[in-house]
Amino acid sequence: MSGRRIGQQKKVTHTSLKPLAAEPLARRAGGEDLLELYHRTRDPRLRDRAIECYLPLARRLAARYHRRQEPFEDLVQVANLGLVKAVDRYDPTRGTRFTSFAVPTISGELRRHFRGTAWSLHVPRGVQEDALRVRDAVSRLTHRLGRAPRISELEAETGLDAEAISEALHARAVQATASLDQTVGSAEEGDATLGELIGSMDGGFELAERHADVGPLLRELPRREREVLFLRFARDMTQSEIAERIGCSQMQISRILRRTIARLSEQAEGPARRRMEKAPEAR
Numbered sequence: 695m696s697g698r699r700i701g702q703q704k705k706v707t708h709t710s711l712k713p714l715a716a717e718p719l720a721r722r723a724g725g726e727d728l729l730e731l732y733h734r735t736r737d738p739r740l741r742d743r744a745i746e747c748y749l750p751l752a753r754r755l756a757a758r759y760h761r762r763q764e765p766f767e768d769l770v771q772v773a774n775l776g777l778v779k780a781v782d783r784y785d786p787t788r789g790t791r792f793t794s795f796a797v798p799t800i801s802g803e804l805r806r807h808f809r810g811t812a813w814s815l816h817v818p819r820g821v822q823e824d825a826l827r828v829r830d831a832v833s834r835l836t837h838r839l840g841r842a843p844r845i846s847e848l849e850a851e852t853g854l855d856a857e858a859i860s861e862a863l864h865a866r867a868v869q870a871t872a873s874l875d876q877t878v879g880s881a882e883e884g885d886a887t888l889g890e891l892i893g894s895m896d897g898g899f900e901l902a903e904r905h906a907d908v909g910p911l912l913r914e915l916p917r918r919e920r921e922v923l924f925l926r927f928a929r930d931m932t933q934s935e936i937a938e939r940i941g942c943s944q945m946q947i948s949r950i951l952r953r954t955i956a957r958l959s960e961q962a963e964g965p966a967r968r969r970m971e972k973a974p975e976a977r
Contacts, residue, residue: 730786745774745781751793752777752800759804769804776803817865824862827852907962919954922947 725747732740752773760766780796808822817825831851835843843851848859875887912920918940925931925939933951937944 726786726792729781729784729792732781733784733786741781745777748777748781748792748796749774751796755797755800755804759801759808764808769807772804772807773800776800779803821861821865824852824854824858825865827854828859828862829866904962908958911958911961915954919950922950923954926951 725744728740728744728747731737732744753770755776756766756769756773760769776799777796780792780799783799784792784795786792808826828848831848832843835847835851839847845856845859848854849856852859854862877887912923915923921940922936925936926933931939933944933947937947940947
């Protein structure tokens with residue numbers, strides 16, 4: 695009777711291990727044991743418990759990559775995602791400890807996050823990695839030397855050449871940009887935006903307007919006068935060179951230029967004056 699009970703008990707324990715009766719063992723197991731059990735049973739509850747065991751590891755790695763401009767909790771979420779990927783990809787039969795496998799996986803996820811979201815402008819991946827190396831080297835050398843390091847010292851520290859270091863330093867400068875709509879100054883100075891303070895008049899607009907005024911007038915000029923203007927101002931030829939090319943004296947070229955420019959200025963003055971008169975109405 696007792697022998698039958700023992701046999702029955704062994705049979706129950708064996709069958710329940712398939713997906714569920716690893717539960718008592720899982721309660722006592724550490725992270726590595728949980729991962730081994732999960733690999734054998736594919737019980738999602740074991741997967742969840744293994745992830746919970748290594749959440750502190752993910753948080754420590756997130757802290758290592760934390761910078762002021764990036765919210766820490768966002769990095770923790772990214773690190774947790776890397777941890778989940780590590781748990782799903784880990785194979786305990788290969789004899790590698792899980793932490794040795796998980797740390798590069800989580801760190802890679804964090805670096806991918808910085809490459810994808812932490813740069814205001816698109817920067818090639820290689821330049822981003824060089825920028826991180828140069829940033830860390832600058833921090834170490836500044837602490838060691840008590841001053842900002844020279845390019846030659848950064849070359850020796852990072853193994854990069856001067857051109858790559860210069861490119862990395864420029865890349866760091868554009869890693870974070872400010873919005874032109876950002877308000878600056880104190881309350882007494884009003885709500886001025888950054889764009890209002892750094893903006894300037896674009897001379898190209900005036901040039902485009904003058905081109906629109908003069909273009910039709912140029913087409914009405916005689917062929918010889920158009921050619922002289924083209925050679926002088928488009929080809930940047932001297933009056934003597936133009937005279938030799940056309941077959942006249944330098945004095946004649948001078949008179950043609952003076953007379954033609956005066957006529958164009960007088961004819962273009964009307965449209966410009968009309969725009970100036972309309973400008974106050976537009977404002």
